[in-house]
Amino acid sequence: MNKMSLIKKVLTYLFCSLLTSVTYAQTVITIATDETSGRPWIWEAGKIFNENNPGVELELYKLVEKKLDIKFKFLRLPWVRAKLYLQSGKIDGMFPTSFKTEREYWAFYPRNKPFDNIAWSNFKKSPEFKMDNNLVKVLGELSHSKKTRNIGYYLYKLKGSKIDWDGHKFLNVSKFDEIGVTTGYSINSKLADMGLKLSKTINPMQSLQMLMLGRITGIVNMETIIDTNISLHKEQFSKIIKSPIIIQENSYYLAFSESFMMRNSNTAEKIWQGIEDIKKTAEFSIILQKYSTLTESN
Template identity: 30%
Template sequence: MGVRMLRRAALTGLAFLSVGLIAAATSAAADEGFGQGSNPGAPTQVRLVYEVDPNPPRTLGTGTAVDWSKPGLTLELLRLVGKRLDVDFVFQRVPWKRGLFMVQHGFADGLFHTSYVAEREPLLTYPRRPDGSIDDSRQIFSQSYVLYVKKGSPLRWDGKAFEALDGPVGAVASYAVADDLRRLGVQVEEERSTIINLRKLIEGRIAADAELQTMADPEIRRHPEIAVQIEKLEPPLRTKPYFLTFSHQFQDAAPALAERIWDAIASVNASPEFKAIVETYE
C-alpha cells in the first residue's frame, strides 16, 4: 500500500474514532439522566453543568457530588426557578473546560457561572435585551477578579494599568480573566486550578495571580502557609455579571423556555423567599 493510501486509511480511522467518542459521550450523558423526559406530564428537564471547584457561597463542596442540604446559593436559586416554571434542572459537576465542551457539543443544555466574553458566542447563548445587548438584569450574580502578589512585591494596579509588572500573571485555564489580561498586553500562564497558581506565585514562577476572589480566598484560608506569604491588591481587576448560559442547540429548540428561565432568575433573585435563603448562608 502506498504512502498516500496509508495516510487516507489513517484519517478514515481517526474519523471513525471521533464518531465513536462522540457517541460514547452522548450515551454517557444519557446515563446521567440528561435529556427530555418521556412522560408527557413530567416537568421539562434541562441539563446543567457547573464547576467542580467551590465558589462560596454560590456553590459549595468540592468534586462531582452535590450536597443538597446546603448546595450553595446558585443552586438554591435555580431550585426555586425550577419550581416556579415546572422545570426539572439536572445538575452535573465537571471541570470548567469540560463543561464548555459539553455545552458546545450538545451534551448539556446550559452552564453556569459564565461571564460574557465575545469569543464564547459561538459556544454559548446569553440573555439579551431587544436591542441585542447583554441583559445583565438577568444575571445570577456579580463577582470580582482580583490580583494576588507575594508580600513585598512592587507590583501595583490602579484599576487601569499595571506598575512594576515583571513577569507573567497566572490564571485558571479558560477563565475570562486570561483574555482580559492579554488585551492589556500582559503575558498569561494558565493552569488547571487556583491552588496550582497560588503555589507558583509563592515559588516565584509568576509575578502575580489573577483569580476570582470568592474562589481564591477560601483556598488561601485552607493553606495558611500560603496565606502568610501573599497579599491581595485593590481595586479588583474586573467586576462582572455572571449568567446561566445555554447551548445554541437548546436555544434553537426552546427559545421561549430559555427566555422564561432567564426572566425567572431575575424575579427569584429579587424575591423575599430567596432573600431569606441568602440570610442562612451569611
C-alpha cells in the same frame, strides 16, 4: 366479562397511564459548572455539591425548578471541557458564564427580546454571520437584570511583593514575570493584550501553590474562588495578600447551548425570567442571609 373485553380494558388502562406519565413528566435540563469553590455562590469544590449547603446559585436554581416545574441535572466539569460541551450541545447550559463577543455564537444569554430561531437560522446562512456588530440586531441587547451575580477579578501576590494594580495598569512587572490564571477564564485575553506573560492552570489551587513556591509573580482570578481557597487553607497561604483595587467586574449568567435554544427557547426565556423574579423575593433574601451567616462562621 369475556377474555377479549378484559384485554381491551387492560390495554386501555396501560395506554392512559402512559399518557399521564408523559403529560406530567418534568423537563430535565443538563447544566454544568466547574469543580472550583467560590463561596457563597458555590460552597464546595469537587465533583458533587454539598447536599445541605450547595451554595447560593444552586439554591437559586432549586427555586427556579420549583417555580417552573422543571428539573436541572447538575454536572461539574473542568471549565474548558464544559465550554466544549456547550459548543457541541452535549450539555444544555453552563454557569456562571460571563459575556464575551466570541462566545455569543455558541453560548446564548438572556436578551431584551425573545430568541427567534427562524431569524437566527437565516442569519447563520447570511454573509453577515460572524460579524460581531450584527449579533445585537438579531439577538437583542443583553438583559442584565437576568444575571445571577457579579464577580470581581483581583490581583493576588506574596506579602512584600512590589507588583501591583493601580486601577489602570500593572506596576513593577517585568517581561520575565508570570501571572497565574485559570485556563478558559474570560479575563485572560485582556491580560494577554496588556502584554502580560500568563501561566495557565486548570485549577486555581495550582496557581496558589505556584505563587507560594515563587514560580509565578502573581495571580489574577475571581475573588470568590481565591478568597475561598485562602480562607480554607489559611496556614498554607498565609503569605498571600489581595491587591485592594479591582481589575475587572463581570456579570455572570446561565447560558444555554444553540441546540437547546433551537428546541426550547421558550423554556430558556422562562428560566431567565424566573431568575430575575426570584432574586427579588423574600425567600431568596433568606438564602443570602443563610450563606452570609455560614461565611462568617467559617
